[in-house]
Amino acid sequence: MPRFSVIVPAYQVQAYLSACLDSVLSQSYTDLELIAVDDRSPDACGAIIDEYAARDPRVKPVHLPENRGLGRARNAGMAEASGDYLVFLDGDDTLTPGALRAVADRIEATGGPDVLVYDYERTYWDGRRVRNHLRDELTERGPAPFPLADRPGLLRVLMVAWNKAYRREFVTERGFAFPPGYYEDTPWTFPVLMTAGSIATLDRVCVHYRQRRRGNILSTTSRGHFDLFDQYERVFAYVADHPELACWKPELFRRMIDHYGVVFTRRDRLPRGSHGEYLRRARAHHHRYRVPGTRLRRRHVLIRFGLHRTFRALLLAAAAHRRAQRTLTGLARAVRSGALALHYRIQRRLPLRPDRAVFAAGGGYGGDPAALEEAFGRYAPHVRTAWLADPSYRGPLPSGARRLAPGTAAHWTALARATYLVGDDLLTHGLRKRPGQVLVRTLEGTPLAHTGLDLQERPAAARGTDFEALLRDVDQWDHVLSGNRHSTLTWERVYPGRYTALEYGSPRTDVFQRATREDVARLRARLGIPSGAVAILYAPARRAHRRTQQSPLDLALLAHRLGPRFVLLARVPGDVPVEGPRVVDVSAHACVQELCLASDALLTDHAPLVFEYAALDRPIVLHTGDRAAYETVHGAYLDLRAVPPGEAGWDEEGLADVFTGGDWNGARAALLRAAFRERFCPWDDGRAAERVVRHVVLGRTDPAPVVPPAERRPVPSAAAAATRSALATVPRPKGPRPVTESAEHH
Structure with missing residues (x-):
C-alpha cells in the first residue's frame, strides 16, 4: 500500500501532460502510485499515459470509454486508488520539487489528519508567479490537527480539490464523490472540510497552478457557468442531510453570494443577454438560503434585489473612476518629476559640502x-x-x-x-x-x-x-x-x-577577521541552527536563461541523503520554494556575510560568493551539474575546475558523498583552499575598507601593510571550534616530556 495515490485526469492537455507526470514521478518521496485517467481525450493524452506506464510501474493507466468530465474522471481514479492519502492534480498543473516529502512529513508530524491543506501559486505563460494571497490562512500556528471550527478562514482559500491531501479511508467512509459539471470542486470541498474530524495545514507551495493563455474551461464564455447554481444546491442539500453542520450555513451563504458575484462581474464568463437571467437565479438562491441575521455586503444587496442594471452601472462607474484616477496619478507624477529635476539643477549650482x-x-x-x-x-x-x-x-x-x-x-x-x-x-x-x-x-x-x-x-x-x-x-x-x-x-x-x-x-x-565566536553562536541561534549540526550555506548563481528561477538541486533530496547531522541554509534567487526537513530558507536574509559566518561550509556553483567565502578559510564544495549550460549563456572568466577552492560533486548523490565521507573538510580540500586564497584573497586581512578610506578621503596612496593569508586568523566555524575544543580536552600522557631534536640542541 503506497503512502500517496496521485490522481491525474487528462483531457486535451497533451502539451502539458508530460510535465505534470514528470513532476510527480521525479519527487524525492517515491512511495506513491500515479493514477493517470484518460477521459477519452481526442488528442494524444491516452498515448502519453501509456508511454509513461510502460516506463514506470508506479503509473496505473485508466482509459474511460467515453468523456465523462473532470469530476467523474477523478472518481474513476479514486476507484483504482490504494494509497493512504489521495492527492489530486490537474493534467496541466505540476507539483513543486520536494512537495510530497513535505506533505508526508507534515502528515506524520500532525498524526495523520483527515485533510491536509497546502499552498499553491499561479504560474503564467509569460513566466510570472503569483502566490495565493490568502496564504496566511495556512500558517502552521497553534495545535494541529484541528477541526474546521478552529480555523474557519480555510473556507476562504480557493475551493479546489488539488490543494489538499485526503485520507482515503475518511473519503471512503463518508462516501464523497465528485458530481458532473463545470464547478465540480464546490460540492466536494465544502462538505469535506466541514465533515473532517481533523485538519492540518502546510505553509508551503506544493502546486504550480498553470494559468493558460487560452483553453481554460472556466475562462470561456458559455452558459455552462449556470452550473454553479446546481453545485451550490448540492452543497446546501448535503448540509440539510447532516443537521450537525447547520452552523456553517451563514458562512456557506456568504461564500455562495461572493462566488455568484465573481462570475457575474467577469466579462469572459456569461454570454451576451444572459446576465439578467443569471442574476434572477442568484436572487432566488439568496432568498432560499439566507440565514436571518446574516450581515450583507453591498454586492449581496444588489444580488438580493436582482438589480441587474444597477449592478452593471456601478461596475461601469467604478471602471471610469479607476481610469480617471490613473490619469490624475500620471499627471501628478509628471509634475512631481519636473519639479524634482528643477530642484536637482538648482542644488547642483550650490557649493559642495x-x-x-x-x-x-x-x-x-x-x-x-x-x-x-x-x-x-x-x-x-x-x-x-x-x-x-x-x-x-x-x-x-x-x-x-x-x-x-x-x-x-x-x-x-x-x-x-x-x-x-x-x-x-x-x-x-x-x-x-x-x-x-x-x-x-x-x-x-x-x-x-x-x-x-x-x-x-x-x-x-x-x-x-x-x-x-x-x-x-x-x-x-x-x-x-x-x-x-x-x-x-x-x-x-x-x-x-x-x-x-x-x-x-x-x-x-573585513568582518570575517573581526567577528568572534560569540558572534557566530548568536547568528546560528537566530537562524535556528541546532547545536552540533553542520550548517551548509547553499548559494547558487542566478540563471539568466530561465524565465523563472528554480533551485539547481533538489534540496529535500540532498538534505535526506545528508542525514540529520547536516542543515542546509538555502539562499536561492527568485521566489523558489526551498522548504523541507533540515532546510532553512535564508533567501530573504539581508546580510550574506552573516550567513557566511553562521555556516560551516559553502556549497555553490558559479556564484562570485565563492571568492568572499574563501577569505573565511572555511570549506567550499562546488556543484558542477550544469556548468556547460551556464557558461554557454553567461560566459566564464575562470574555470573553477582548474583552480578549485575545494571538492566538487555532480549531483545530489555525489555531493552527499563528499560531505558524509568527510572529503569536504579533508587535507586535500584544505590545500586547494589555501592555493585559492593566495590567488584571489591577497588583501582580505580585515583592513580593506581602511585602505580605501585612507586613499579616497585622507589622500594616503600608500596602502596599509597586509597580513599574509597564512598568518590570518578569521573566526572559526562552529564545527571547527567544537572540534578544537574536543581536542583540547584530550588528556595529555603522563611521564617525562620527550626530548626533541631542537631541545637537545639547546
Missing part, C-alpha cells in the same frame, strides 16, 4: 558600501554620512547615517551637494557628477561570469542592457574597488574609463 558622503547598496544596507560607511566613521569621523535606502527596506541602518528615500527632494539634494558618493547603480541612476565630487563605484565582488561590455556577446545574460548608458555611467567613476589582480584586469577591460582601480581587497570581508 566636503563633510558629506552618500552611500547605497541595492536598495538596502550591506556589502562593500556598508563596510566603507563604517570605515568612514572610524577613520574619517568628520564626514557625515547618509544612506540611500528603498522605502520597502525594513532592515537596520547605521545609527549615525541619515536615511534617504530614492526620488525625494532630500535624495537629490544629497546627491548634488555631497563630496563623496559610494555605491552601486542605485546611487548613480540619474546622477550628473560635478567637478570636485568623488565617486567610488562598488561592483559585484570578483567577476566570474561575463559582465560589462562582454555581455554584448551574451544576449540572454545581458537582458536588454543599454551599453551606451553604461559607458556614460563609467565616465563618471573616479575609483572602482578591486579585491585582486584578476578583478583589476577584468574591470579595466570590460568597463573602460579613466577611473583608478583600488586593488586593496574586498571591504565586505
